[in-house]
Amino acid sequence: MNEMSNSIFNNIRVILLDRDGVINEEPGPILSPEQFVMIPKSAAAVARLNARGWRCFVITNQAAFARGDLSESVFQTITEKMRVELEKSAAHIDGQYYCPHHPDWENGHRRTVAKACACRKPGTLLLEQASAEHGFSAEETVFIGDSTSDFAAAAKWGACSIGVRTGHAGRDGKASTEPDYWQADLWEAVEFLLENSS
Numbered sequence: 782m783n784e785m786s787n788s789i790f791n792n793i794r795v796i797l798l799d800r801d802g803v804i805n806e807e808p809g810p811i812l813s814p815e816q817f818v819m820i821p822k823s824a825a826a827v828a829r830l831n832a833r834g835w836r837c838f839v840i841t842n843q844a845a846f847a848r849g850d851l852s853e854s855v856f857q858t859i860t861e862k863m864r865v866e867l868e869k870s871a872a873h874i875d876g877q878y879y880c881p882h883h884p885d886w887e888n889g890h891r892r893t894v895a896k897a898c899a900c901r902k903p904g905t906l907l908l909e910q911a912s913a914e915h916g917f918s919a920e921e922t923v924f925i926g927d928s929t930s931d932f933a934a935a936a937k938w939g940a941c942s943i944g945v946r947t948g949h950a951g952r953d954g955k956a957s958t959e960p961d962y963w964q965a966d967l968w969e970a971v972e973f974l975l976e977n978s979s
């Protein structure tokens with residue numbers, strides 16, 4: 782997949798997007814709608830994906846739930862803020878999947894014994910759920926993320942990935958996994974996808 786040609790992304794039907802650091806700025810965990818600030822041109826980028834007819838799903842780790850810093854109702858107000866911000870650019874997301882877990886935390890308390898879940902990226906359960914519920918395969922999917930856990934999840938599941946230099950910019954230090962491609966931000970990643978598909 783390292784050869785540039787017009788055929789790289791010809792099978793693509795679905796774009797999976799990490800949220801924090803890709804759609805919105807990530808100064809740290811997003812715990813309120815006020816902290817949810819869009820990355821410049823990310824909404825316009827999603828609008829281009831919508832116009833291209835590719836469905837877009839958000840796949841996000843939200844360990845703030847496990848740490849006890851985020852409730853379902855507040856998370857929904859943050860999701861609503863995202864919807865409104867996207868709508869300003871006539872953009873929309875077709876669905877959102879999130880992992881509320883953390884291996885070391887549960888209900889605001891540190892676990893005595895670490896326990897991993899299958900849905901927290903680099904786990905692939907959320908990707909599998911999205912694909913099962915919406916009928917698409919890994920071969921038809923590109924994952925756009927800013928963290929090594931995004932790239933690792935995509936690779937494990939068999940999907941192509943694009944890393945963006947916003948958010949963690951791949952420098953989260955959790956793993957050494959590289960994406961298939963690097964782009965500056967979501968806007969450039971979408972530009973790259975559109976240029977290399979027909």
Ligand SMILES: [Mg+2]
Pocket residue numbers: 799800801802803807926927928948949
């Ligand atoms: Mg991220």
Ligand SMILES: [Zn+2]
Pocket residue numbers: 880881882883898899900901
């Ligand atoms: Zn989980």
